[in-house]
Amino acid sequence: MSALAQAFARARNENRAALIGYLPAGFPDVPTSIRLIEAMVAGGVDIVEVGLPYSDPLMDGPVIAEAADRALAQGTTTDDVLDVAAAAARTGAATVVMSYWNPIERFGLDRFAQRLAAAGGSGVITPDLTPEEGLAWRDSTDARALDRIFLVAPSSTPQRIATVVSACSGFVYAASLMGVTGARDAISGDAEGLVARVRSATDLPIAVGLGVSRGDQAASIARFADGVIVGSAFVRAVAQARDADAAIEAVGSLAAELAAGVRRRNGEVLP
């Protein structure tokens, strides 16, 4: 069983959703990003998503886009991202990399898969790669037993959902709303219906992301999804902290709040 499958199975046995936390490598710098990920895991994150900073992140809102700009300005490279992924995996948490497609293509598909597997990574989320364009990626990830995570969206038709989930392994990333990354006050009403549609097409775990920033939101998603993905809220906590130690503390306590949220799914859900 892959590390991702184990993480979802463990959460299911505990009658809760898994918590997936995202932070970009190299933000605010490479060593600090490793310490932040360790704090996120200590706070209760089950699965770590290491972001590969990219120059043109067209699915990201301002919080993550600015963090990526800063990481790139620091000179963060794909090699650094793989080092951060290795450090994340050493915490014992299942670790995936989230990357736009061009940096992977430029690095080399086989080479990237080989290096990530050697680093102890479990899979890759590719937000701008469609299954149709991902045939070669399928071979590269299969050769290294890495999971491939593609996205579904509220606009996805049933046929489209069937296509996407058949290309996925590990879990399915369900975008809760039509939009870019970033915290929202309310969770989109589209999310629950989307998860139900995906559920009828696959046995894979389904994790919901986009817009989730608080424990009560995590709790309400945990009622119907297998995983809750939080990104911008962690990045914002780092961006707003006055120094590295404060950032580490903020990330740890946000992780703890969200971890409590995903455990609160039965009955005690806040509105």
Add this chain to the structure above:
Amino acid sequence: MTDTVMDSGHYGPYGGRFVPEALTRALDELDAAFHAALDDPSFGQRLDALQRDYTGRPSPLTEAVRFAEHCGGARILLKREDLNHTGSHKINNVLGQALLAQRMGKKRVIAETGAGQHGVAAATAAALLDLECTVYMGEEDTRRQALNVARMKLLGAEVVPVTTGSRTLKDAINEAMRDWVSTVERTHYLLGTVTGPAPFPQVVRHFHSVIGTETREQVLDRIGRLPDAVAACVGGGSNAIGIFSAFMDDPTVQLRGYEAGGEGIDTGRHAARFAMGAPGVLHGARTYVMQDEWGQTVPSHSISAGLDYPGVGPEHAWLHDTGRARYEPVSDDEAMQAFALLSRTEGIIPAIETAHGLAGAMRLGRELGSDAVIVVNLSGRGDKDVETAARYFGIEGAPSP
């Protein structure tokens, strides 16, 4: 006319769709609406009428006799897209896409713009067809092209200055994509060139193919044979694809594209995707991209905002690899010399983008010799560039930067 789309939006290994899943459905809908429109005679009639009565098509073909004296004696014919309403070829595409938006029941269009020519054209089409219009423009460019910002606002569009990344065209495209993914239900993304995810390169090519169709007929009428070469500047590459499209299957007609060599391709300050870039993925398509060893996009540079883009249309990438078309960089200085020369010899002030194609034709004329006939797509007029040119040439009375 052959369309080099090989299968589902690919041009050889180029093109395709590299987009968030949330956009897949909108792209499928656009593809369906586009093909339904092609099969619907009333759509074609409506577009033809607008092109004739609103844009002023067909645009003339002007022989540039005095300019040709500087082109190795070759005959130079100019396809006058600068005489279209709004002053460039951009109007061809926006009218077509705005009609498609109406057909899809979308009340709002968004657009990206660099120099502002596409933004102005989009705002124009939106005004004409009663659509809401938002234009994304890099903050840097809103300063450089303040006149076009004012034009867009006069036409009723909202102009959003983009402050992310390098604050230029590539970031305006990112921001337009972000808007689109959030509002796709009621919004059409009126993309301005032959880049982006399928079917955009095919849609935009189609609406500009009128340039090539007219040119081929006009040249045959004028000289009784096909030209030896067709030349155009290439930013995203829409004016070039438009004029190339009618000559793809004429092996005796050379297709030549001229990209921005900026301050020189050795300086790093250029937009020479073919000379210095490598295949990669940018803004939804695989194509030639200016990128570093890690696949991060490298900022481009050109004196012309319209060529200042680190990617290029995927069909051009395929034409480049197959050798059907040839692409060469033209430096800022060469382009400005051609700009001045055309102004003084023909009384036509070209856009600085277009001047890259003219500089290319000067080179090409010397290469092909005095028997050659070269058609240059005069894609836009230079009114918007007067300030830049005055400063470049140190003309007295020029506004100080």
